[in-house]
Amino acid sequence: MSPIPHPAPIQPQAAALPDAAIRLSGLRKVYAADGASPPKEALKGVDLVIPRGSIFGLLGPNGAGKSTLINILAGLVNKTAGKVEIWGFDQDVNPRQSRAAIGVMPQELNIDPFLTPRASLEVQAGLYAVPKADRWTDEILELVGLTAQAESYTRQLSGGMKRRLLLAKALVHRPRILVLDEPTAGVDIGLREMLWTNVRRLNAQGMTVILTTHYLEEAEEMCDEIAIINHGARIVQEPTGQLLARMGSKTLLVDPGDWRGELPPLPEGVTAERRPDGQLALSWNTGRTQAAQIVDALRGAGVPMVDVSTEQPDLQDVFLELTRG
Numbered sequence: 621m622s623p624i625p626h627p628a629p630i631q632p633q634a635a636a637l638p639d640a641a642i643r644l645s646g647l648r649k650v651y652a653a654d655g656a657s658p659p660k661e662a663l664k665g666v667d668l669v670i671p672r673g674s675i676f677g678l679l680g681p682n683g684a685g686k687s688t689l690i691n692i693l694a695g696l697v698n699k700t701a702g703k704v705e706i707w708g709f710d711q712d713v714n715p716r717q718s719r720a721a722i723g724v725m726p727q728e729l730n731i732d733p734f735l736t737p738r739a740s741l742e743v744q745a746g747l748y749a750v751p752k753a754d755r756w757t758d759e760i761l762e763l764v765g766l767t768a769q770a771e772s773y774t775r776q777l778s779g780g781m782k783r784r785l786l787l788a789k790a791l792v793h794r795p796r797i798l799v800l801d802e803p804t805a806g807v808d809i810g811l812r813e814m815l816w817t818n819v820r821r822l823n824a825q826g827m828t829v830i831l832t833t834h835y836l837e838e839a840e841e842m843c844d845e846i847a848i849i850n851h852g853a854r855i856v857q858e859p860t861g862q863l864l865a866r867m868g869s870k871t872l873l874v875d876p877g878d879w880r881g882e883l884p885p886l887p888e889g890v891t892a893e894r895r896p897d898g899q900l901a902l903s904w905n906t907g908r909t910q911a912a913q914i915v916d917a918l919r920g921a922g923v924p925m926v927d928v929s930t931e932q933p934d935l936q937d938v939f940l941e942l943t944r945g
């Protein structure tokens with residue numbers, strides 16, 4: 621993969637760098653009643669600040685309102701109320717600039733089957749009024765691994781290649797902010813790796829990345845900060861590490877060899893279980909106890925410790941805890 625040229629912005633910029641990539645205040649969306657379906661309030665006054673330069677995860681259960689939020693950012697759905705600022709541009713005051721600052725890789729394929737990848741990118745660049753001299757079509761094709769298919773009809777591309785083209789289209793106008801809506805749903809490992817490698821590189825060059833995904837390990841690994849929305853409301857927004865620490869529980873795993881004796885009294889609040897593989901799992905609340913106290917209690921009682929490790933809650937645990945019910 622060749623190095624990516626610096627994605628210098630070509631769209632008009634706010635006078636100074638904005639303090640946030642995206643700022644939403646009181647964002648509300650009510651879908652109108654349709655036939656027998658009553659009106660649906662998909663976003664109930666969401667406040668959200670997405671830091672400039674972050675890889676930001678937007679998570680939530682099915683129907684939480686993520687796509688509605690992204691479609692509003694992309695200018696595809698009209699909000700009912702609230703304020704949307706993209707790269708410092710108010711969507712209502714500066715619609716053109718706010719649109720130029722963002723590139724969206726949608727969930728659904730929106731490509732013309734009769735165009736070649738190269739032609740698709742040229743058409744997209746035309747839509748964004750990117751001057752010919754500023755186009756970087758060849759670099760983008762290289763970046764997403766479609767150079768060999770540049771002149772093929774899009775309808776002849778595999779599903780994975782079509783998704784690569786969606787990413788390519790989102791990049792033509794060198795947006796400051798890249799939104800990836802479920803980018804890895806149903807894609808193979810090669811495409812997933814290509815995507816994450818590129819996302820990291822683009823982010824390292826200053827692009828803010830917003831990601832929705834149902835793969836929580838992916839969000840845990842990729843995102844600096846995460847917001848969880850549920851029933852149209854933001855229920856939490858925190859740096860990923862802080863969100864994981866929120867569960868506040870930790871487990872110490874002790875392999876006692878073939879020792880099968882009675883456990884000694886443990887510090888208050890520590891729960892113990894013997895796992896089927898013979899390991900002792902000792903769980904505690906991080907605020908109240910320290911691992912050393914548990915180790916001391918076991919050592920004092922002569923419990924052998926062949927091996928000791930710890931287990932942390934993962935994003936899946938946090939997500940389920942916060943969205944339960």
Ligand SMILES: Nc1ncnc2c1ncn2[C@@H]1O[C@H](COP(=O)(O)OP(=O)(O)OP(=O)(O)O)[C@@H](O)[C@H]1O
Pocket residue numbers: 651652660661662680681682683684685686687688689
């Ligand atoms: N065009 C529409 N008309 C009416 N209701 C809609 C429309 N689009 C979405 N909704 C409803 O708004 C709510 C939020 O939907 P949205 O697609 O934003 O959720 P989501 O978090 O993206 O879900 P998923 O993870 O399943 O993609 C849902 O109850 C959905 O049924």
